[in-house]
Amino acid sequence: METTPLLDMQAITKIYDNGVVANDNASFSLRKGEIHAIAGENGAGKTTLMKVLYGLEKVDEGRVMLHGNEVNITSPHKAIEHGIGMVHQHFMLVDSLSVAENVMLGAEVTKRGFIDKSHGIQKTEAIAKTYGLYINPLAKTQTLSVGLKQRLEIIKVLARDVSIVILDEPTAVLTPQETVELFNQLKRLRNEGHSIVIITHKLKEIKTICDRVTVMRHGKTIGTYDVATITEAEISKRMIGAEVRVERVERSIQGGKPILEITNLTRHHPGEPSLHDVNLSIRPGEIIGVAGVEGNGQRTLIDILTGYASSYEGRVLINGVDIRGRSIKAVRELAVSHIPEDRMIKGSNPFGTIGENLVSTTINKPAFNRAKGWLINGRKIRQYTQRLLKSYRIKADNTDVPVRVLSGGNIQKVVCARELDSQPSLLIADQPSRGIDVGSMEFIHRQIETLASNGSAVLLVSADLREIFRLADTIYVIYNGAFVGAFNNDGSVREDTLGEYMLGIKRQAFAKEVARRDAGNAAL
Amino acid sequence: MQAMQRFKSMYARVITAIKRTLNLGFVFELARTLAAIVIALSVAAIIILIVSDDPGFTLRVFLLNPLTQPDGFATIFSRAMPLIFTGLAASVVLRAKQFNLFAEGAFFIGGFAGAIVAIHVGLPGLLLPVVALLAGGLVAAIFGTVPAALKAKLDVNEFVVSLMMNFILLWIGVYFLSNVFNDERAGDITTPLFPEHARIPYISQDSFFTSGVFIAIAAVILVFIFFRFTRFGYNIKTTGDNLAFAKYSGINPAGPIFSSQVIGAFIAGVGGATEVLSHYRRFNWTSLPMYGFDGFMIAIIAKNNPLAVLFVALFFGYIRTGAVQMEIFTRMSSEIVTIIQAVIILLVAAQAFLMSLRKRLMMRRIKGLKHVEATVEV
Ligand SMILES: Nc1ncnc2c1ncn2[C@@H]1O[C@H](COP(=O)(O)OP(=O)(O)OP(=O)(O)O)[C@@H](O)[C@H]1O
Ligand SMILES: [Mg+2]
Numbered sequence: 001m002e003t004t005p006l007l008d009m010q011a012i013t014k015i016y017d018n019g020v021v022a023n024d025n026a027s028f029s030l031r032k033g034e035i036h037a038i039a040g041e042n043g044a045g046k047t048t049l050m051k052v053l054y055g056l057e058k059v060d061e062g063r064v065m066l067h068g069n070e071v072n073i074t075s076p077h078k079a080i081e082h083g084i085g086m087v088h089q090h091f092m093l094v095d096s097l098s099v100a101e102n103v104m105l106g107a108e109v110t111k112r113g114f115i116d117k118s119h120g121i122q123k124t125e126a127i128a129k130t131y132g133l134y135i136n137p138l139a140k141t142q143t144l145s146v147g148l149k150q151r152l153e154i155i156k157v158l159a160r161d162v163s164i165v166i167l168d169e170p171t172a173v174l175t176p177q178e179t180v181e182l183f184n185q186l187k188r189l190r191n192e193g194h195s196i197v198i199i200t201h202k203l204k205e206i207k208t209i210c211d212r213v214t215v216m217r218h219g220k221t222i223g224t225y226d227v228a229t230i231t232e233a234e235i236s237k238r239m240i241g242a243e244v245r246v247e248r249v250e251r252s253i254q255g256g257k258p259i260l261e262i263t264n265l266t267r268h269h270p271g272e273p274s275l276h277d278v279n280l281s282i283r284p285g286e287i288i289g290v291a292g293v294e295g296n297g298q299r300t301l302i303d304i305l306t307g308y309a310s311s312y313e314g315r316v317l318i319n320g321v322d323i324r325g326r327s328i329k330a331v332r333e334l335a336v337s338h339i340p341e342d343r344m345i346k347g348s349n350p351f352g353t354i355g356e357n358l359v360s361t362t363i364n365k366p367a368f369n370r371a372k373g374w375l376i377n378g379r380k381i382r383q384y385t386q387r388l389l390k391s392y393r394i395k396a397d398n399t400d401v402p403v404r405v406l407s408g409g410n411i412q413k414v415v416c417a418r419e420l421d422s423q424p425s426l427l428i429a430d431q432p433s434r435g436i437d438v439g440s441m442e443f444i445h446r447q448i449e450t451l452a453s454n455g456s457a458v459l460l461v462s463a464d465l466r467e468i469f470r471l472a473d474t475i476y477v478i479y480n481g482a483f484v485g486a487f488n489n490d491g492s493v494r495e496d497t498l499g500e501y502m503l504g505i506k507r508q509a510f511a512k513e514v515a516r517r518d519a520g521n522a523a524l
Numbered sequence: 525m526q527a528m529q530r531f532k533s534m535y536a537r538v539i540t541a542i543k544r545t546l547n548l549g550f551v552f553e554l555a556r557t558l559a560a561i562v563i564a565l566s567v568a569a570i571i572i573l574i575v576s577d578d579p580g581f582t583l584r585v586f587l588l589n590p591l592t593q594p595d596g597f598a599t600i601f602s603r604a605m606p607l608i609f610t611g612l613a614a615s616v617v618l619r620a621k622q623f624n625l626f627a628e629g630a631f632f633i634g635g636f637a638g639a640i641v642a643i644h645v646g647l648p649g650l651l652l653p654v655v656a657l658l659a660g661g662l663v664a665a666i667f668g669t670v671p672a673a674l675k676a677k678l679d680v681n682e683f684v685v686s687l688m689m690n691f692i693l694l695w696i697g698v699y700f701l702s703n704v705f706n707d708e709r710a711g712d713i714t715t716p717l718f719p720e721h722a723r724i725p726y727i728s729q730d731s732f733f734t735s736g737v738f739i740a741i742a743a744v745i746l747v748f749i750f751f752r753f754t755r756f757g758y759n760i761k762t763t764g765d766n767l768a769f770a771k772y773s774g775i776n777p778a779g780p781i782f783s784s785q786v787i788g789a790f791i792a793g794v795g796g797a798t799e800v801l802s803h804y805r806r807f808n809w810t811s812l813p814m815y816g817f818d819g820f821m822i823a824i825i826a827k828n829n830p831l832a833v834l835f836v837a838l839f840f841g842y843i844r845t846g847a848v849q850m851e852i853f854t855r856m857s858s859e860i861v862t863i864i865q866a867v868i869i870l871l872v873a874a875q876a877f878l879m880s881l882r883k884r885l886m887m888r889r890i891k892g893l894k895h896v897e898a899t900v901e902v
Binding site for chain 2: 327328329332333338340345346347348349350351352356360361363364369373374375376378
């Protein structure tokens, strides 16, 4: 007989205001000192189930048992009192505050009526020491890289002395090294008696770190399995109901003028990672992958290429046009698409409908207008967006649903659908498959390959090496604002080799490498 | 035959469009607002019960007189008319998340400009009121560019600038009214009489129902179309919802930030001119009419939806008419209206109000569906 689990969620049903049944009689139980994964397609109800546990969503039916007693968790505050903490899928940080202030937010310690700042700093440093989560407590949050923001979120939760830690897709934005680090920290937490729930789309992670996995599908829990006794393929089969088939799209790099030409690009700007002397060119049909640990200048590069950052040295040509001085809009007009790092800030308008979001960058196209451009052609737009909704398998009844109510992965699909389907000549993709489930990821990757096979150039920046290995012809590693390595993605490069370059342990004599790459490409 | 076909397809399209709008969410929002109104009226009724010597009579006067008096409906619409304009103006500005209170000053200066044109520009027939209204809108829009441009170009807080503008325009207006356009013979601070053909006519001789109401309704429809069917409207909405996303999508936010404020000023200005040429024989405002501020309240209750603005403004017209009646016939003060407005605002703004009811309805419907599914499976 099994001992009573630490936590037992029984027959949970959660229906959102708009009638979506997000959890349908779902059950979940957690043992003390285990790392327990929740897997499932986008929109399966993983986040919702955990939000119910954390008191963010009110449960409609079912009950939650903690240490064998029924508890009624109605707010995150109560959840924390019961020792449950959660790190969200989307960051919940106040950008204008410092790290320490964010850590103490909502639990400030006061001294004579004033907030005791030194306490927050001490606490942050103490946690950093105990768990190896190093961070500068005085840094402004807005200057942090995504990886560090993630770390800050975890520190925030630990600062509340919780024993159950819920992590909603924590590794979606992390590099392999950061992931390994995170996992070491999680193991440390487990050994100290914490119990951990981790939602993830990366099945390999489940195999490496988790003890058990619960699979969800269409709001229901399909089952809980010991990780030791189940294979990745079996997990994904239970998630989707079918196996994921990887199909590559045949394509070749085409000759002719490069679509993107970057020469000697340099930018130094206070408070932002710099870029040193970057050279790169992408020809039609070519996919270039840029791998690197967050905060090494990738964002700066993308900001310049998309018209966000206007002061720089060097030159950027897109289809032969110098983009210096061009606005974001004017750069887009050169047929540039951009999948941004953060779907909730740049990438979408949560309050707009799916339809409005899908055409935000193409609404000026004559096909979508009527009456000499004065009016929007609602019917055309509806047809178009309805088609995208279907082909990208965005989980929503229709395109009039506000984006705000979609699950994280489905929002990402909206962003990808818009940017991939606008016939760009250059696609700049910042981790396009972030938070997307295995099945849909395969679809998105095929779309990107198709785009390239039709003659577009693709710059893929990703912390997710699987994605880079899957798509790129050539992999550049960026470290400290400069390219430190270039590799032909012909199957000979290994993940840990790239990792060494990403961490700055190794560095190529770069000019030689580029020459080799060009020679290699010429031989293709 | 073909006509029949076309009619059928159009009918089907209209039906789907209506169904799309009338989803549970919309119906519930509507019901919520109605419930808020009922509760607010009940609060007013309770106060009247406590305070009044003859509560039955007072209540009857307050609630029923506007509907039963011969001129009741005409008065409700007339009182609502300026509120429709300012409510619309505020809704456009708020859609872009701009906290610009210029509707007040725009309404004032628009009325003044309309009056001056009516008096001093010799135009024949219908042309005169039309030009006067447009002039009212235009002058307001021109002044409206000040807070708009300062915000769009220099990121100066539009709230402060627009609030100051209101008073600056008031005092400039009063100065010109008393020193330049004053009617010496009137013995008061006022312009001469408007020429008769400049005035916006009442529908019939014996009713106070001004045809300005139709102009207001036309404005509602135009604003509705603007947001539903034009790119400008889309850009304003997007900029208001998420500035970073608007920039990313290739919208230059300065455009919507500027134009929303100027359009708002234009609408309020036309409203001022309409009000002056409908309800006045000469222009004699020496204080701000306060319609602009009311407009913000209305836009908030209406959640910036232009059609809802129309109905909320009509409701305001109704309770204000009732309050005036009450003041005439009983000893109750008309201040009760302020309480009603405040209660409605609080309830409408409270997101959780009635949400649990909605939830229960939802559950029942879904359970019903599930039941059906289960039976089908068997
Ligand atoms: N606030 C909300 N209002 C209405 N529906 C919602 C809301 N949040 C989520 N949903 C819906 O509930 C379902 C489950 O969403 P949830 O976020 O739990 O999915 P998930 O399994 O976490 O997916 P993902 O892997 O994409 O993050 C989805 O269909 C989503 O559209
Ligand atoms: Mg989720």
